[in-house]
Amino acid sequence: DAGVIQSPRHEVTEMGQEVTLRCKPISGHDYLFWYRQTMMRGLELLIYFNNNVPIDDSGMPEDRFSAKMPNASFSTLKIQPSEPRDSAVYFCASADRGQLRNEQFFGPGTRLTVL
Amino acid sequence: AQKITQTQPGMFVQEKEAVTLDCTYDTSDPSYGLFWYKQPSSGEMIFLIYQGSYDQQNATEGRYSLNFQKARKSANLVISASQLGDSAMYFCAMGNIPQAGTALIFGKGTTLSVSS
Numbered sequence: 001d002a003g004v005i006q007s008p009r010h011e012v013t014e015m016g017q018e019v020t021l022r023c024k025p026i027s028g029h030d031y032l033f034w035y036r037q038t039m040m041r042g043l044e045l046l047i048y049f050n051n052n053v054p055i056d057d058s059g060m061p062e063d064r065f066s067a068k069m070p071n072a073s074f075s076t077l078k079i080q081p082s083e084p085r086d087s088a089v090y091f092c093a094s095a096d097r098g099q100l101r102n103e104q105f106f107g108p109g110t111r112l113t114v115l
Numbered sequence: 116a117q118k119i120t121q122t123q124p125g126m127f128v129q130e131k132e133a134v135t136l137d138c139t140y141d142t143s144d145p146s147y148g149l150f151w152y153k154q155p156s157s158g159e160m161i162f163l164i165y166q167g168s169y170d171q172q173n174a175t176e177g178r179y180s181l182n183f184q185k186a187r188k189s190a191n192l193v194i195s196a197s198q199l200g201d202s203a204m205y206f207c208a209m210g211n212i213p214q215a216g217t218a219l220i221f222g223k224g225t226t227l228s229v230s231s
Binding site: 030031033035042043044045048050056089091093095096097102103104105106108109111 | 162165216222
């Protein structure tokens with residue numbers, strides 16, 4: 001398996017622009033997580049899905065952030081409008097609750113810079 | 116509320132020595148899972164080891180072992196025979212169910228530097 005795939009790997013945009021981050025989880029995984037990593041706040045959960053349904057979005061900073069999972073193989077995290085404080089590395093992770101080894105598989109991350 | 120505390124911002128160790136990275140946690144849930152991840156300078160998150168709250172034995176994965184002391188709410192990572200490639204940031208994390216399908220709360224991390 002190719003692992004969790006995220007695109008783009010790097011994104012530089014200007015304040016006010018819309019940004020869309022994409023994630024393809026590992027096939028067969030029924031959980032998908034979006035995390036954000038910053039120097040100030042560390043790694044924090046934004047939202048997670050189970051079987052394509054959002055379960056907990058309490059970590060989403062504000063209404064400018066939205067996430068969707070239209071099917072089991074694709075999820076997006078959208079920021080509109082973007083602000084400089086959104087600059088961070090955004091990780092997508094997936095997991096299978098039935099797996100023998102308890103591991104959340106992380107994607108390589110998207111490094112977002114908002115100027 | 117759940118919380119993970121890693122009190123060591125940085126640790127230094129010589130190659131081939133063992134090192135312990137500290138992690139304490141706080142939760143009122145009777146069942147939970149504890150995870151350790153490694154983040155090298157390249158940025159990816161690499162899973163190292165997992166411990167469920169009801170597991171009777173401490174988890175081991177190769178050179179990694181987890182010193183789980185439930186009463187003290189600690190889950191320290193022990194790396195035996197350190198290698199230069201172990202230099203990285205290490206994160207302790209907790210989930211509120213003892214499985215991988217759980218949102219993780221991360222500690223601030225510990226930077227490990229291994230020298231020759």
